[in-house]
Every structure is written in structure tokens, then in C-alpha cells.
Amino acid sequence: MSFSLARFLAVLTKEFIQMRRDRVTFAMMIGLPIMQLLLFGFVINSDARHMPTLIEVNDDGPLVRAVISGMRMSEYFDIQGSVSGAENGEQALREGSASFVVVIPDNFERDVVRGLRPELLVVADASDPAAIGGAVGAMDGIVKVAMTETFAGPLAGVAPAPAPFGVAVHRLYNPEGSTTTNIVPGLLAIILSMTLVMMTAIAIVKETERGTMEMLIATPARPMEVMLGKILPYVLVGYVQTVLFLLAGFTVFDVPFEGAWRAFFIGFNLFIIVNLALGFLISALVRSQMQAMQLSMFTILPSVLLSGFLFPFAAMPGWAQVLSNVVPTTHFLRVVRGVMLKGGDISDVAGELWALVALLIVISAIAMMRYRRTLD
Template sequence: MIRRIRLLIWKEFLQLRQDPFLAGILVIAPVVQLLVFGYVVAVDISHLNTAVVDLDRTGVSRSIDSAFSSSEYFTVVQRPGSEAEIRQLMDQGTIQVALVIPEGTQDALTDGRTAPIGVVVDGSDSQVSTVAGAYASQIIAGINSARMAAAGATIGGPGVDAQVRVLYNPTLDSINTMVPGLIAVISMISLMIVMSQAVVKERESGTLEQMFVTPIRAGEYIVGKITPYVLLAIVQIAVVASVGIGWFHVPFHGNVWVIATGMLLFMMTSIGLGLLISLMANTRQQAQQVIVFLMLPFMILSGFIFPVEAMPGWLQAVSAFIPMTYILEVLRGSFVKGSGFADLARPLLVLAVYGVAIFSIAVAATRRRITA
């Protein structure tokens, strides 16, 4: 019995050696995943895009502005002239934090009164907003400590008071940002897994050749192959959204057509990637390993699990090439913020480029493969 088992083990290693593609995936994937997790999980959130609305325009307001600008946690990218512009900047995803220095701040401190400073954070990402509020309060506390030290005071007194306000998700419930993301993740997993098996499965069983003995054309085959799974994905999306809104009470402030447009473009990308994997892989086992290899980086680097702002700069650059990054921006922006087509024009445009390009390449490659 031991000899038979030993021979079976040896046979499996021989088969693995004959399949260098699969062997490479098995060796490389853990290393890549370890590096990705190590960099993403171990880094604090920093360089949050920030807007400063200075309505006081005094030496004190400039020192507060400078304290935030010089901090590694905040990067001032906008200086709007009024508080009313903050919402539009957040809707467009330009900023995550806004600092509002009201008129009369220096006069209040001079008169020995407390000067309230507004800190507005974007609640569509609960992790970022929680950390941003804490960082802002920490900087304000440092400003007050410096003022007291300069005045020779040993106990606290009136100073700058950080009043944190959360837009869009005031309760900071993580479920409100997780459910919109799950819509994209579940759709991508189901479509990529199914489509990655589409051609390779029939090629392995020999039914692909039999199929084209019939009068069916390559284009008809592709449409017939894709359509059922697209319909199932639409049902999945509707079920997940309904459960999230009805059972978990996730607020929906957006436009159904914005969601539908974004998901349609994202589904084209998922189908295209699945078909390309099916064409590259020689066996279903290879296709499954490639899916696992791609799925973890997609979910980790897109901002679904960890904020993109928590990643090093080079990983943030990588996340810009991942389609899921943009569908998450569309779904969370529409669900939580109520952002429309104009506010989400950039991520929708990127999704359109990815969807059309990847789907077209995959369909053309599939047509060539099955008619060769």
C-alpha cells in the first residue's frame, strides 16, 4: 500500500513538472501575496487629499493651515474660497478631508475665547474618515500645546477646538461602505470563475470540436456562452443590493442608472478577463490557480479591504490599473454620497476604456481560437 501511495505521489510531481505554468503560479503566488499583504496591512493612512477653507486670513489661520500642510497625514490639494465648495469636491473624490477656519478665529483667541475649527471628513470610507478625524484632532491638540508653551501657561485654557463633522455616513458604519463593495466583488468572482472555465472545459472534454461540426458560427457560440451568466450576474447584483438595503439598512442615495452603467462596464471587464484566462490555460486547474492569483491582489489593492491611502505610493500606482478600484468608487459614491454621472465621470470613463478594450480583445481572441 505504501509503495502504491509513493508511486501516486511521484506521478503527481511528474505531472506538475510537465506543467511549468501551474508550478510557477503555485510558487510565485504566495510570495506576491505576502508582499502585498505586508505592505498594505503594515502602513498607516497618510497623505489624505485635503482642502483648506481659510475664511479668517490671519496669522493664526495661516499657522493652522501650515500645521496641516506640513503633516504627513494630510496633503493640501485645494483651497476653495467658500465652505459650499467642499461637498462638490468630495462628491468628485478630489478630497477626503476639509479644514474650515471660520472668520474671527484670531480675534477669538486674542480675547481668550475658544475658537472652533471645522474638520469635515468623507464618511463614504469609514476607515479613512475615522483615522482622519483622529489625526486632525491630534494636530489641533499640538497647536494648542504650542500656544500654551509660547505663553508660558502650565494648564489648559481657551484655544482652538476641532469640531469633526462626517459627511454622507455620519454613523461611520462600515456596513454602509462594505455592501456596495460586495456587489462588485461577488459579481467579479462569479463571472471570472465561470468564464475562465468556459473554453478550456469544452476543449478538455472534446465537445468544442464537436460543436463546430454543426452550422453554429463563432459569434453565435460566444453570445450563447456569455448571455446566461450575464443574466445570472444581474440577478446576483439585484439580490445583494436588495439584502443590503432591506436587511442591513444600508442607505441608498444614488441613481439606479449610475449603478447599472458602472456595473455593466465592470461586467464586460470581468467577462473579458475570464475568457482570456480560459484561452491561456490548458486545464481547468490552471485556470483556477490564475483566478486565485488575480483575485487577492484585486480585492486588497482596490480599496475593498484596506484603504488605498494606507498603501505606499508605488502600490497606489498599481491600484490605478485595477478596474475594481473604479467600480468601488462608483458604487460607494452613488450609494453613500448620491453622486451622479457628472461627479463620477472619471471612474466611469476609465471603466468604459477597460471594459471595451478587454472585452473586445477577449472576444476576438476567442473567435480566433475556436475557428483555428
């Protein structure tokens, strides 16, 4: 049989019509490359800048003001204000409201002039070692510029040479700068997000394809009852994954657990339920298992790139940081690292827990509204 242009065009037209009808797949083909381009082009940056910084000033003078001014002019430090006492500074680091606390000791300038080489202390949140490297390295340049500006003209010979004071960096929560200590806790958030969303979405869509969902819709069960009944069995799956992860983290990777178990327990339960609700929502938006898998993968990319798992959160542009707040993984990642590495309690991660609650309410409400539409 010879090649028929008419038959070829008929099949070609049919494929374009089918592609147009399969809106989820078509949107993935267009949306996923655009998202990858934007995220990889604008968001990914390992050189974190504008790190929130607090200053504990116990001495005031021209040299101190020059150092602080140099930090303000630098792109690495974003001075949020002052703090008093080591306890308040550490609390800010533990809560995540500051990445650095710079301590100016008592009689700093007097000791500089006398040649006693006092030390300017920089206390850093080293739970993510990649995030603080650039800022710590920039301190030497800031100090040199401050010295040049302060001891100039008639004061050029006042400061002893070669270095009138030093900069001591105290790395909290990960003093060895181990990448494993930072990455492994974050893996729990990524693993739960990847598996629970996809499993829930595919399992529910599978029932739709087989026709059993129609029988469930015909029952008097309400949307909330169906939603809870479908997602709660997968909570057990999340528990199993979490237990296996913790055992591996403690025994194989020697990851510490410094904080309160109750804060971790509340956080991972909320995160599990949020992901299952998201999987339920995806199942209400698609009609096939392939679409469910595609849309699930679409949600995983922001979880990996926007949450601060692989790349420093502070290195992202402002719009990406705002967008990351609607990604559940972002908040759970802060809970896990805040509890396991920083020794946080419920009060230290309360903001992230409430954010997970808000996301759960929004996702659940949309999922139930969409589920009601499927009853028509």
C-alpha cells in the first residue's frame, strides 16, 4: 500500500486534537520547561548575600562605626538592628531571624590603640555552611577598609601594625561545616514530599480509572469523610519512612538531634497531612495516572529548588523567597533543621508550624471544592 498524505494528515490532526483535550499534559509540556528556565536561571545561586545580621555593640567609636558602615555597604550583610546579650543573640539565630550576630567587645577601640589585639566576634548560623562562606570571607576586606578609613591622616601611625585586632568566627550548630549534617535532615522533607503526594494522587486516580470511585461517589459519604478516609492510611507510610530516615541518620550519618521531640512530632505530622491533602487535590484535577504523576513531579521541582534544600535560601531573589512561602517543604525544612541541628522547641518553630496549618486549610478547602464539582 502506498503512502497516503490524506491518511497521514488525518492521524496528525487526531494527535493535535488529543493533545488539546489532554490539557494537563499540554500544560506540563509548556509549563515545566518555563519553570525550569526561571528557577535555574534566576533562583539557583550558591553565593548568598543580604544575610540578616544583628549587632551587639558594647563599645562605640570611629573604628566601630567604620566596621558597621562597611558591613552595611557590603552586599553580604543586611543589618536588621541591635541585640543585647549572648542569650538573645543565640535565640535569634535559633529562630532563624538572624544568620549572623556580630559582637563588639567592651573597650574595643582602647585595646586596639594599646596594641592588645582584641577580637571582634562573629557568631554564625552554620547549619547551612554554604550560606555563610561568602559573608565570612568578606569580613577581612571590610576590616581592612575600616582600618584604612579610620587611621588615616594624623592617625595613620596610631594603630599598631600589622593587625590591630582580629575577627573570631564562632560557627554554631555545625562547627565542622559538614555538608552531610545540613543535607540529611532536609532529605526527610524531600522524601516525604516526593512519595506521599505521588502515592496519594495515583492511588485515588487509579480508582477513578477502574470505576470504583463512582461507587464511592454514589454513597452518602461527604467530601471531608472521603478525603480523610483516603489519605489517613498513607499517614502510616509517612511514619515508616520517618522512622527509617531517623535510624539511618543517627547510625549511618551521625546526624545530631538537639531539640525537642514534641516539636519534631507536630511538624512532621502536619507536613505528612499537607502532602496527602495536596495529593488528594491533584487527584481531583486529573483524569489518569499519567497525569497524576506528571502533576506530582511538577510540584516536586519547587520543593527541591525553592525550599533551601540544595541552595541557600538567602541567595534567592526576593520574589523567589516570597514564592517559596507557599511551598510546604520550605517550612518543614526549617522545622527539621531548627529542631535537629539548632536544638529548637515549639516556640522556636511556631511560625513555621502555623504556616503549615494555613497551607493545610487552603489546600484542603480547594480539594473539597473540586471534589464537590466531580459529583455533578
